[in-house]
């Protein structure tokens with residue numbers, strides 16, 4: 352797919368068909384995501400990939416509010432996280448500037464955008480879910496306290512064709528000097 356076609360084809364999908372996502376596909380998608388830039392190339396982004404039906408159902412029904420629980424039904428659940436107090440911090444553990452752990456989150460977002468575009472290119476769809484219970488996810492998947500949990504990405508085969516939501520005018524978001 353051409354870049355424009357790919358970016359416009361990616362939409363948040365909130366209804367998935369009952370079709371398994373394989374580990375091989377997820378590995379290929381994560382490899383593409385790894386091409387993202389990261390602070391000093393440290394790659395502190397992490398992916399906890401819940402693929403089996405039994406574990407997916409356990410996570411889906413316990414770690415989300417009901418609206419997201421319904422939206423990610425049948426999808427693989429990719430819990431994304433990053434190492435805390437690493438990128439954006441100096442040797443003494445002090446934040447290098449005002450963003451602190453925001454830089455780890457920034458790197459994770461860059462990774463996740465490539466993850467979603469690669470998924471789309473491969474015929475899969477995604478939903479970013481920021482509304483999730485991080486501590487329940489941590490307990491269920493054994494995610495260490497040294498990592499901050501970000502969004503959960505639903506990954507699967509779309510069973511709907513969402514419309515493209517409007518975007519703001521360029522002048523609302525960009526200033527030129």
Ligand SMILES: Cc1cc2nc3c(=O)[nH]c(=O)nc-3n(C[C@H](O)[C@H](O)[C@H](O)COP(=O)(O)O)c2cc1C
Nearest residue numbers: 361362363365419422478479480481482502515516
């Ligand atoms: C950080 C972040 C968190 C989000 N959290 C949720 C969520 O919890 N549930 C949901 O249905 N959509 C969620 N979304 C999806 C947005 O609503 C969606 O991206 C936006 O409406 C634009 O639609 P599009 O993705 O189709 O372009 C989230 C998106 C982002 C980037």
